[in-house]
Amino acid sequence: xxxxxxxxxxxxxxxxxxxxxxxxxxxxxxxxxxxxxxxxxxxxxxxxxxxxxxxxxxxxxxxxxxxxxxxxxxxxxxxxxxxxxxxxxxxxxxxxxxxxxxxxxxxxxxxxxxxxxxxxxxxxxxxxxxxxxxxxxxxxxxxxxxxxxxxxxxxxxxxxxxxxxxxxxxxxxxxxxxxxxxxxxxxxxxxxxxxxxxxxxxxxxxxxxxxxxxxxxxxxxxxxxxxxxxxxxxxxxxxxxxxxxxxxxxxxxx
Numbered sequence: 001x002x003x004x005x006x007x008x009x010x011x012x013x014x015x016x017x018x019x020x021x022x023x024x025x026x027x028x029x030x031x032x033x034x035x036x037x038x039x040x041x042x043x044x045x046x047x048x049x050x051x052x053x054x055x056x057x058x059x060x061x062x063x064x065x066x067x068x069x070x071x072x073x074x075x076x077x078x079x080x081x082x083x084x085x086x087x088x089x090x091x092x093x094x095x096x097x098x099x100x101x102x103x104x105x106x107x108x109x110x111x112x113x114x115x116x117x118x119x120x121x122x123x124x125x126x127x128x129x130x131x132x133x134x135x136x137x138x139x140x141x142x143x144x145x146x147x148x149x150x151x152x153x154x155x156x157x158x159x160x161x162x163x164x165x166x167x168x169x170x171x172x173x174x175x176x177x178x179x180x181x182x183x184x185x186x187x188x189x190x191x192x193x194x195x196x197x198x199x200x201x202x203x204x205x206x207x208x209x210x211x212x213x214x215x216x217x218x219x220x221x222x223x224x225x226x227x228x229x230x231x232x233x234x235x236x237x238x239x240x241x242x243x244x245x246x247x248x249x250x251x252x253x254x
Contacts, residue, residue: 042080043227046115046123048140048163049083052132055093055109056213057157058083061127061220067239068224070232078228084120085113086137094132117143123152125223129216130159130178141167148207153223155200155208157216164209165189173203178212199246214244221247 045065047058065079085091093109115121117139126147144167148154156164161177162185164170171191176198186194195201200210200219210219217240225233225247233247 043078043125044121044123045079045081045125045127046084046120047081048085048126048128048131048144048160049091049093049111049113050085050131050136050140051092052094053091054130054158054213057129057160057216058127060214060217061157063240064217064220064224064236068228068232068236069239070228082114082120082123083111084115084117084143086139087116088113122150123147126152126154127157127216127220128155128160128163129157130212131163136163136166145169151206153206153208155210155219157210157219158212159185161185161209162188164207165192169207170203170209173207174201175203175209176201176211176215177209180212199250215246217242218244218246218250222250 043065045062047062049058062081065081066077068077068079069075070078083091090110090112093111117137120143126144128144140163144154144163148167148169154164154169156175156177158178159181161170161175165175165185170189172193174193174195176195177185179196182194182196185192198211199215200208200222202208208219210216221233221237221242224236237243237247
């Protein structure tokens with residue numbers, strides 16, 4: 001791991017362990033300092049899911065957090081997860097389809113959000129995956145900006161990077177998205193520097209973008225490693241029978 005990335009992750013680990021609204025305190029001496037200590041409260045993860053959202057973009061990371069186990073807590077994950085959307089009506093999901101018209105799409109799964117953008121509680125981690133529409137509502141954009149401004153970790157998976165940039169969060173920063181979307185993304189958002197060949201990219205201290213689909217699993221495992229250390233993340237990957245190594249070999253800092 002390069003020196004710049006290590007210092008970045010140490011600083012970020014200190015911020016995460018303090019919680020999204022906690023006062024500043026002394027920084028830990030290393031990423032793995034929290035490995036053997038249980039969090040004082042659940043770590044809140046919120047997923048933005050609107051009509052036409054891609055299933056794996058949020059289900060992949062969600063399963064990573066579901067399978068985390070800490071020493072002394074063998075049966076419970078330290079994470080609690082919620083779906084946040086424009087409204088509480090059931091949301092239709094897409095998966096493996098190039099038909100991005102969620103109204104006409106007849107297949108897929110349906111999930112019910114836990115909160116709206118108006119009612120969601122503060123989060124530690126926010127994920128926004130690819131949505132069928134490339135025109136997120138103003139409430140979603142305002143919500144994403146507020147989460148980022150409040151130092152909550154905000155991250156995209158796949159074309160969820162579109163939402164982050166439309167919220168004005170990626171201007172002048174490095175980012176990634178699904179490789180097939182690189183040309184359109186760069187043409188549409190020339191102020192963003194597209195990074196090729198990375199599973200995920202750190203855009204600023206509390207902003208990350210992941211590549212397409214399964215890249216979100218690598219980013220989620222990286223979040224676990226930053227919080228609880230490599231051993232916990234590795235055991236989580238083993239429980240998932242996930243053999244990808246991008247969360248270990250990927251190096252990217254802003």
